[in-house]
Amino acid sequence: MxxxxxxxxxxxxxxxxxxxxxxxxxxxxxxxxxxxxxxxxxxxxxxxxxxxxxxxxxxxxxxxxxxxxxxxxxxxxxxxxxxxxxxxxxxxxxxxxxxxxxxxxxxxxxxxxxxxxxxxxxxxHQMDWQESPLETVEGLTLRKANVDDLDMRVRLSVEAFGMGKEDALSMESLFGREEDTDMLMIDVNEKTVGKIIVKRKDGQAWIYGFSILPEHQGKGIGRNVLKQVIKDQISDGFSVHLEVETKNDHALGLYQAVGFKAIHSQDYYTYQL
Missing domain, CATH: 3.40.630.30 (Gcn5-related N-acetyltransferase (GNAT))
Known part of the structure; x- marks a missing residue:
């Protein structure tokens, strides 16, 4: 420590x-x-x-x-x-x-x-949300994750992020140790289809681990989830931020469509021992 x-x-x-x-x-x-x-x-x-x-x-x-x-x-x-x-x-x-x-x-x-x-x-890219109109969202529910959601969280990490199951289980099992952080499960028609993490600190709300099951992508769910999360955080007085890889064109376009703009960039390099 x-x-x-x-x-x-x-x-x-x-x-x-x-x-x-x-x-x-x-x-x-x-x-x-x-x-x-x-x-x-x-x-x-x-x-x-x-x-x-x-x-x-x-x-x-x-x-x-x-x-x-x-x-x-x-x-x-x-x-x-x-x-x-x-x-x-x-x-x-x-x-x-x-x-x-x-x-x-x-x-x-x-x-x-x-x-x-x-x-x-x-x-x-680090992206910050710039003020833009957000219409009311209907048809989905965001709820705090519980112990019964562990298997789905692991599945989402594997299927949406391409993680190995062992790594996904290890990371998901560690969640819950940080203060001011919520993992929200995304339910549509009472069926869980995704997850999103929101960490709030020093007046900023950061979005992490946003994923939708592949079979439910392309239906506008992701855009509606972002709109709802942004509205909730803004109404509580927080600015909203996230990070996204430039190679992930779909995610980058989605974030830009709801009002996010790139502010800073970090380059990543692979290294062999």
């Missing part, structure tokens, strides 16, 4: 790097603030100041990696040292897939990743 002092130091370093480089780092703060151990975080200090950080974020058998270095401390081998330690841990933990994450506009990050032999995989 990271201490309050460590978390504050990471936030300070993040702010400095983002301001200097004019980018936005994806450090998965919901995970950083809820670590059960320090095994996945690597910090380097100089004169009692945090100057480099690397975090591993586990999603089943896949691990995402993101880090940063204080601008004045770059090209001194700080991050290379942390990266080596991080990859040793990833190997020990037996992850099957490693994704390295960097802001799309960071030239220094891309240079480092290319030097490591990482291969570009995809780009993910």
């Amino acid at each position: 990271l201490t309050t002092q460590q978390l504050q130091a990471i936030k300070k370093l993040q702010k400095e790097c983002e301001t200097q480089d004019n980018v936005q780092l994806k450090l998965n703060w919901d995970m950083l603030e809820n670590r059960e151990s320090n095994q996945l975080d690597f910090l380097h200090y100089e004169n009692d100041e945090l100057v480099a950080f690397l975090g591993l974020y586990s999603f089943g058998s896949t691990v995402e990696v993101c880090g940063m270095v204080k601008p004045s401390e770059r090209r001194k081998g700080r991050f290379s040292l942390l990266f080596k330690k991080g990859m040793e841990t990833a190997k020990q933990n037996g992850y099957k897939k490693i994704l390295l994450n960097a802001p799309a506009g960071s030239h220094s990050a891309k240079a480092f990743l290319n030097k490591q032999g990482a291969v570009y995989a995809f780009t993910e």
